[in-house]
Amino acid sequence: NVLVNAQEKTVTLTLTRPVTAGQTTTVAYSDSTPGDTSGIQDAANNRLGSFVATTVSVSDTSAPVLITEGVKAPKVNASTLVLSFEDAGNLNAEASHKPASGDF
Known part of the structure; x- marks a missing residue:
């Protein structure tokens, strides 16, 4: 699932399974078709270009x-x-x- 929050300037991806402390995952983005109206873009229609796999790790490993x-x-x-x-x-x-x- 993908959720875009324009106010917070965020794109939130809901993963199919949780990433726990000590694990890492990667995220990459491929601009589906340059020139179409889908994909990540700002209010002025400037599109985010593709980016290669970037490693993401769980940063909050402290219990309440x-x-x-x-x-x-x-x-x-x-x-x-x-x-x-x-x-x-x-x-x-x-x-x-x-x-x-x-x-x-």
Whole structure:
């Protein structure tokens, strides 16, 4: 799957399987047909040219760490316990990665 985000100036590719820490993969781009209207281009219709295979590796290899001190330490609010983590921007929120209640 290919997703283009014009605001962020990114093209996101969804891989068929995850690349894990320590693994690498390559990405290459071949301009399908110069002169057609498909392919990566900017708002002025300047097209990205082809590029050869470039190695990409997993850069985030650190697990989240529970914050145990300060204002973000675990806290209870009525029947809710809130846990905060360093590197929380990278927590995977997909339902398939939700821990089971018995994990706690």
